[in-house]
Amino acid sequence: MSIPNDLKYTKSHEWVRLEDDGTATIGITPHAQELLGDMVFVETPAVGRQLKQGDECAVVESVKAAADVYAPITGEVTAANQELASAPEKINQDAYAAWLFRLKPANTADLEKLLDSAGYQKLLESEDH
Amino acid sequence: MNAKMVDFGGWDMPLHYGSQLDEHHKVRSDVGMFDVSHMLAVDIEGGDARAFLRQLVANNIDKLTQPGKALYSCMLNPDGGVIDDLIIYFLTESHFRMVVNAGTADKDMAWMLLQRDRIAPGLEITPRRDLAMIAVQGPNARAKVWQVLPGSQTDTENLKLFQAAFFDKYFIARTGYTGEDGFEITLPAVDAASFWNKLHAAGVAPAGLGARDTLRLEAGMNLYGQDMDETINPLEAGLGWTVDLKSDRDFIGKQALLDKPAIQQLTGLVLLDRGVLRSHQKVVTQNGGGEGEITSGGFSPTLNQSIALARLPLAVSPGDEVQVVVRDKQLKAKVVKYPFVRNGKILV
Known part of the structure; x- marks a missing residue:
């Protein structure tokens, strides 16, 4: 499984990408997608919602289970991927392309506290054993 | 086979072999196979x-009355609760074979031996x-089974639903848990x-527990431990058709069922809003009949929307709209008569 270097990661298996315009794009990792299996429902947060780090802000449901998605950092939601409402399987097809929502970070430095690709790789290895 | 494994009642079982949805559709449209060896066959002889x-x-x-014929039944405790649901095959007058659930197998054996000692001490009961x-x-x-077991067609093509026949070392029953045609084949481990490998080589796709669950839910078949258990009256779990209260025969649990009539019923639900129904979600009914609960819920790959079995007050009828509490929302669902799908066709 590829774990790109230009992304940040959380212990709860979200990925975060800092965009050129200063917003952060958030999705779930291929590992999370694989654990859940075929996706059948996605609920994204409303644009404008203020999120604190760790808030439950989205839900992804597979044939197997429902999983909460947590805000990796504090900020305001600026966009949500509406396409997933009718095509949740896009997360299974490419979890890095099928982003869930974007937010404007309250403090961009918060991103530095997230896991880098090596840290996330280590987390996956430890969960494997 | 690259299976994703899970623990199921102490058994290491395949949840899926890739995509649970693909496995589901394959069974509805073509053929799939499930390893269900976790279920226990019990011979009752004497x-x-x-x-x-x-x-x-x-x-x-x-x-x-006819050798090879099968019967689906509940085994009840004296309070009328369901110890297990099972299938009994009539082989000969002195040999019946029962197939019970995996998670309840030990409990079932203990109960049956206890009753054996009371009712028929000479009987042999063998797991x-x-x-x-x-x-x-x-x-x-x-067709796939006949292809893989040459000669078996003659002995099994005239089997009706819920009938079985021996062919060589294979016990072939026209039964299943998917709402599709097919066989359940018992053979030496x-x-x-x-x-299994021969079936696979013939193009039969392996399917896991996940697809088995969505298929049986669409087919409106109960799952022990979810839709009923020892605390549930079978008449409130959609199993009234399997309980014989008409004949004067006495059976364990009968008196309890006669003493406390059903006040709830098992119904089907189709979710009208977006989301996924899951077991234990609360159902709020409109007409003052009170609340109910989803016993099995999930996403129906055939309907491409969420469906559920729910235990609801008797006042609720098919066509009624109810609200299901999902996280912080109330979602709209329609009460329907199940099954949802049979033989590849949508019925709701």
């Missing part, structure tokens, strides 16, 4: 076998862990891997 079963189970064993079970299901299931 002259008193029928007399024993007359008291042991809620359905009427005397419906079985057959030396046997394996493979379910081949789908519109093309029987030592031969199971090679039989």
